[in-house]
Amino acid sequence: MCRNIRVLLNFTPPTTEEEIRAAALQYVRKVSGTRKPSKANQEIFDRAVDEIARITGHVVHGMETHSPPRTRENEAAKAKARGAKRYALTTRREAS
Known part of the structure; x- marks a missing residue:
């Protein structure tokens, strides 16, 4: 799945229409193959x-x-930790 499409369910404050539209735009870009x-x-x-x-x-x-409910701050921290872990794994593989 496209990494730019985020979970939108169960947030405090609630998911905005702008966030929903951004996810829809990313989806259409992905399936159409064009930005x-x-x-x-x-x-x-x-x-x-x-x-x-x-x-x-x-x-x-x-x-x-x-x-x-989820918070955007907690979700961003989790994503940052996943990215750091992924980057560390990639860097170790390249060093081998």
């Missing part, structure tokens, strides 16, 4: 982003969870 579509494809690209954002909003705002 910026041609003029001929712009309308379908934008429509796909809109529809995916709408559906994602239904999922994020409609699902129930019994887990404690």
